Amino acid sequence: xxxxxxxxxxxxxxxxxxxxxxxxxxxxxxxxxxxxxxxxxxxxxxxxxxxxxxxxxxxxxxxxxxxxxxxxxxxxxxxxxxxxxxxxxxxxxxxxxxxxxxxxxxxxxxxxxxxxxxxxxxxxxxxxxxxxxxxxxxxxxxxxxxxxxxxxxxxxxxxxxxxxxxxxxxxxxxxxxxxxxxxxxxxxxxxxxxxxxxxxxxxxxxxxxxxxxxxxxxxxxxxxxxxxxxxxxxxxxxxxxxxxxxxxxxxxxxxxxxxxxxxxxxxxxxxxxxxxxxxxxxxx
Amino acid sequence: xxxxxxxxxxxxxxxxxxxxxxxxxxxxxxxxxxxxxxxxxxxxxxxxxxxxxxxxxxxxxxxxxxxxxxxxxxxxxxxxxxxxxxxxxxxxxxxxxxxxxxxxxxxxxxxxxxxxxxxxxxxxxxxxxxxxxxxxxxxxxxxxxxxxxxxxxxxxxxxxxxxxxxxxxxxxxxxxxxxxxxxxxxxxxxxxxxxxxxxxxxxxxxxxxxxxxxxxxxxxxxxxxxxxxxxxxxxxxxxxxxxxxxxxxxxxxxxxxxxxxxxxxxxxxxxxxxxxxxxxxxxxxxxxxxxxxxxxxxxxxxxxxxxxxxxxxxxxxxxxxxxxxxxxxxxxxxxxxxxxxxxxxxxxxxxxxxxxxxxxxxxxxxxxxxxxxxxxxxxxxxxxxxxxxxxxxxxxxxxxxxxxxxxxxxxxxxxxxxxx
Numbered sequence: 001x002x003x004x005x006x007x008x009x010x011x012x013x014x015x016x017x018x019x020x021x022x023x024x025x026x027x028x029x030x031x032x033x034x035x036x037x038x039x040x041x042x043x044x045x046x047x048x049x050x051x052x053x054x055x056x057x058x059x060x061x062x063x064x065x066x067x068x069x070x071x072x073x074x075x076x077x078x079x080x081x082x083x084x085x086x087x088x089x090x091x092x093x094x095x096x097x098x099x100x101x102x103x104x105x106x107x108x109x110x111x112x113x114x115x116x117x118x119x120x121x122x123x124x125x126x127x128x129x130x131x132x133x134x135x136x137x138x139x140x141x142x143x144x145x146x147x148x149x150x151x152x153x154x155x156x157x158x159x160x161x162x163x164x165x166x167x168x169x170x171x172x173x174x175x176x177x178x179x180x181x182x183x184x185x186x187x188x189x190x191x192x193x194x195x196x197x198x199x200x201x202x203x204x205x206x207x208x209x210x211x212x213x214x215x216x217x218x219x220x221x222x223x224x225x226x227x228x229x230x231x232x233x234x235x236x237x238x239x240x241x242x243x244x245x246x247x248x249x250x251x252x253x254x255x256x257x258x259x260x261x262x263x264x265x266x267x268x269x270x271x272x273x274x275x276x277x278x279x280x281x282x283x284x
Numbered sequence: 285x286x287x288x289x290x291x292x293x294x295x296x297x298x299x300x301x302x303x304x305x306x307x308x309x310x311x312x313x314x315x316x317x318x319x320x321x322x323x324x325x326x327x328x329x330x331x332x333x334x335x336x337x338x339x340x341x342x343x344x345x346x347x348x349x350x351x352x353x354x355x356x357x358x359x360x361x362x363x364x365x366x367x368x369x370x371x372x373x374x375x376x377x378x379x380x381x382x383x384x385x386x387x388x389x390x391x392x393x394x395x396x397x398x399x400x401x402x403x404x405x406x407x408x409x410x411x412x413x414x415x416x417x418x419x420x421x422x423x424x425x426x427x428x429x430x431x432x433x434x435x436x437x438x439x440x441x442x443x444x445x446x447x448x449x450x451x452x453x454x455x456x457x458x459x460x461x462x463x464x465x466x467x468x469x470x471x472x473x474x475x476x477x478x479x480x481x482x483x484x485x486x487x488x489x490x491x492x493x494x495x496x497x498x499x500x501x502x503x504x505x506x507x508x509x510x511x512x513x514x515x516x517x518x519x520x521x522x523x524x525x526x527x528x529x530x531x532x533x534x535x536x537x538x539x540x541x542x543x544x545x546x547x548x549x550x551x552x553x554x555x556x557x558x559x560x561x562x563x564x565x566x567x568x569x570x571x572x573x574x575x576x577x578x579x580x581x582x583x584x585x586x587x588x589x590x591x592x593x594x595x596x597x598x599x600x601x602x603x604x605x606x607x608x609x610x611x612x613x614x615x616x617x618x619x620x621x622x623x624x625x626x627x628x629x630x631x632x633x634x635x636x637x638x639x640x641x642x643x644x645x646x647x648x649x650x651x652x653x654x655x656x657x658x659x660x661x662x663x664x665x666x667x668x669x670x671x672x673x674x675x676x677x678x679x680x681x682x683x684x685x686x687x688x689x690x691x692x693x694x695x696x697x698x699x700x701x702x703x704x
Contacts, residue, residue: 006290006389010379030419037416041407044448115399116420117379278382281375282298 014278019270023119030118034126039133053137057093061086068211077213077247080154083145084245088210090142091240094135095172095233096201101127102180103197106188106280113281120277121270124181128173135169146244161243161250168243171236171262178265181273188280208233213241214249229254232261286356286391288472288504289377294350294386296372297343346372348528350386354521356471359498359505361519361536363543368525370508374398374476377506392471392504395421399476401461406450410441410460413449417464431467438493439463459486466493472504473497487514494518516540516608537687540607541647541672554654554663558595562631563588564652566671579645579693580676583638585615585669587652588631596625597656602636606691607647616655644693645675 048055061082068074069081076084102124106113109123149156187193208231209217218225228234235254242248347369354360362370375381377388378396403420404413414435418428428435436442439460441452449457475494491514498505498518509515515522515536522539524532532542554561567584568574577583585602601616615636617624649670654662675688679695 006287006391008390008394010376010383010388012383012385012387014382027419027422029423029425030416033416033419033425037405037408037412040412041405044407112403112420114380115402116396118420118422281381 014274019274020119020121024121024125027118027122031122031126031129034122035129035133038126038130053134054141057086057089057138057141060089064089064211074212075216077215077241079156079241079245079247080149083149083154083156084213084241084247085211086142086145087241087244088208088237090135090138091168091172091237092205092208092210092233093138094131094169095176095236096205097131097134098128098173098176099180099183099201100197101131102177103183103187104194105180105184106276107191107194110281113277121273124177124184124273127180128177132173142244157246159243159246161239164239164243164255167259168236168240171258172233174266175232175236175258175262178262178267178269181269182265185272185276188276188283204231204233207231209237213247214238230257232258232265234258287353288356288358288392289354289388289390289506291350291352292387292389294347294373294376294388295345295384296347296369296376296381297345297384299343345528347376347383350528350530352523352530352533354504354506356391356504357498357502358521359495359507359519361515361522361539362506362508362525363510363515363522363539364525364531367527369528370525371398371476372528373525374474374506374508377474390472393422393469394472394474395465395468395470396474397462397465397476398474400458400465404449404457404461407448409448410436410445410452413460414464417461418468421465421468422470423468427469435460435463435467438466438489455486462486462490466490466497470503472506474506476508477510491518554665556662558591558593559598560590560592561587561600561652561654561665562590564650564665564669566669575670576672576674578674578676579643580640580678582640583671583673585636585638585650587634587636589634590631591627591629594626594628598624598627599655600634601653601655603651603653604643605649605651612643612648612691614653616653641693641695643673644690645673645688647672 064085065081069076069085101108105123105127113120146156183193183197187197205211207228209228214225214228214234217228235251235258238248239250239255240248242250350369350373362373364370372381374396375398376383378394378398380396380398401417403417405416408416411432414432415425415428419425436445439456439462441456441460444452444456449460452460473494494505494507495518497503505518507515507518519536521534522532522536523530524539524543532539564585564587565573566575566577567586568577569582569584571584574583587600587602589598589600591598599617599621601614603614604612606612617634647670649667652665652668654665656662673693675693679688679693
């Protein structure tokens with residue numbers, strides 16, 4: 001056979017930087033069908049169906065309002081407490097869902113991965129897109145709350161930064177995806193890391209400005225607040241709040257920082273993911 | 285004809301023992317055992333290829349330096365015992381796992397069927413699953429759309445197309461799954477033993493479809509099965525794997541016979557309080573142990589039994605199968621029952637003559653059934669011996685050159701009468 005005659009090869013080693021993105025493109029139909037599958041199967045298996053999407057953020061908001069807002073008396077930058085929390089929860093949930101589901105992608109799909117080849121990257125991508133549906137529903141709830149408080153005449157304002165919303169959405173998705181893929185590679189070796197991720201993500205929320213504004217953190221813990229500031233989710237949530245509610249610490253530098261971290265984690269994530277994907281079937 | 289798949293120096297190593305145990309706590313436990321000088325509590329007994337030999341290293345080569353070429357349009361059967369490396373080879377070809385060393389290059393899209401119905405979701409309807417499964421196998425949506433009718437037709441599930449597949453019978457489920465895969469437009473089709481499922485009629489349909497794929501459409505088919513009949517029906521070439529190396533490759537009939545010859549073990553072990561079966565072997569008329577004779581000479585099957593207690597219930601049956609695993613005849617001891625009943629203790633050899641010109645050329649193998657006179661079965665020793673019948677060319681008259689068709693090889697004296 002001449003070298004020109006074959007159109008594919010399978011080799012022991014592949015280049016680290018071969019991200020196989022063209023293959024992912026060729027399988028784009030699969031991506032949509034997987035998203036559809038997730039959506040339909042979610043509908044069919046529960047009694048309340050998509051109502052669950054509402055219930056979780058609603059209850060979390062109520063509890064946060066009571067505990068952190070009223071009991072602990074943490075500042076909400078002068079915003080109505082439920083609105084403040086719901087903005088944080090909505091954005092955080094999307095990121096956390098992407099991270100959690102992506103980090104267990106090998107374990108959850110070992111059956112399919114062990115039997116048929118398709119670009120594995122499709123799976124985490126479909127997770128991110130599937131979660132978008134849930135995020136959309138929660139956004140609607142958030143907007144309803146905004147409308148309600150607007151009618152009550154509460155003090156908040158929509159700013160120009162709302163135009164950054166698409167960018168924020170992409171950043172949240174890709175950050176969850178990148179970090180999730182790195183973790184997924186580790187959990188193929190150590191399954192019990194999955195437990196660590198479960199509550200690690202919960203703890204991580206407290207290092208993000210979901211239940212308190214960044215300004216308060218800097219004020220109260222000037223020496224440690226860098227932990228919160230260097231957390232790439234913080235600028236995203238702060239910008240989100242600033243855009244929709246008019247309060248929050250927005251700066252181009254911090255958003256630029258979050259973007260850089262996201263891109264970095266994403267590239268590292270894809271490289272590691274592609275490397276693990278080649279042989280993970282043997283060790284699972 | 286051009287080459288569809290070229291495999292060069294392909295190897296795949298699996299590590300035994302010290303793979304991650306899966307959890308940190310177990311790894312810590314293992315580490316603690318090691319520093320106390322104890323044995324590794326999680327040492328894995330891996331699927332070694334030569335299961336009996338204890339290897340020094342803990343690396344097992346499931347495939348070792350495999351080289352072969354498959355031409356476009358060939359239907360190739362891959363056979364070998366369990367652990368020979370068949371599944372590993374298919375997994376590497378399907379890109380499910382990467383090889384340790386070596387390279388495969390090829391031409392054309394591969395459709396790989398290591399399992400039917402991968403990715404089927406029970407809650408989705410038949411139609412939705414066709415699209416999902418098709419996309420997982422690499423089809424574009426419009427391609428599936430175009431073939432939908434054909435797929436549904438092949439599976440015979442028109443009425444249930446919009447019913448969730450969890451309500452399907454298992455037969456319908458498998459039919460649908462195979463139908464999707466079979467209609468994938470690929471130049472190379474890789475099929476693992478998926479035909480083991482489904483009823484006989486459907487298996488026939490699948491084989492027919494695969495035959496159509498390879499012979500009619502000129503696509504390349506790689507087929508792994510333990511069912512020699514379907515392999516022989518479908519494939520014209522074969523590859524025999526043994527302990528991770530290619531032992532033979534070539535015409536499928538040759539491959540199947542070398543597979544069976546690998547099988548022979550003359551020692552037969554069954555023992556209970558009454559008797560024990562010691563040995564089963566074949567000899568020619570000169571009392572030489574042989575594995576093959578021509579159809580023109582007599583063959584003797586010999587069974588060595590040791591009677592421990594005089595036992596009126598003793599009996600056995602020799603079941604002879606052809607290479608397609610079809611039962612040809614059973615020879616049992618019912619008619620000499622009274623003689624057996626009076627056998628004293630000690631070793632006895634039973635000699636069973638097989639007349640000449642009975643079996644046609646080919647491979648045969650023997651199951652030994654140990655049973656009582658009432659027909660109750662004690663034990664079956666499967667595939668305990670293989671013998672080969674060669675053709676003595678007598679009936680060919682020097683004219684016919686191909687292998688002789690048919691199951692039996694009668695060479696009757698043909699009389700010629702003059703008719704007025």
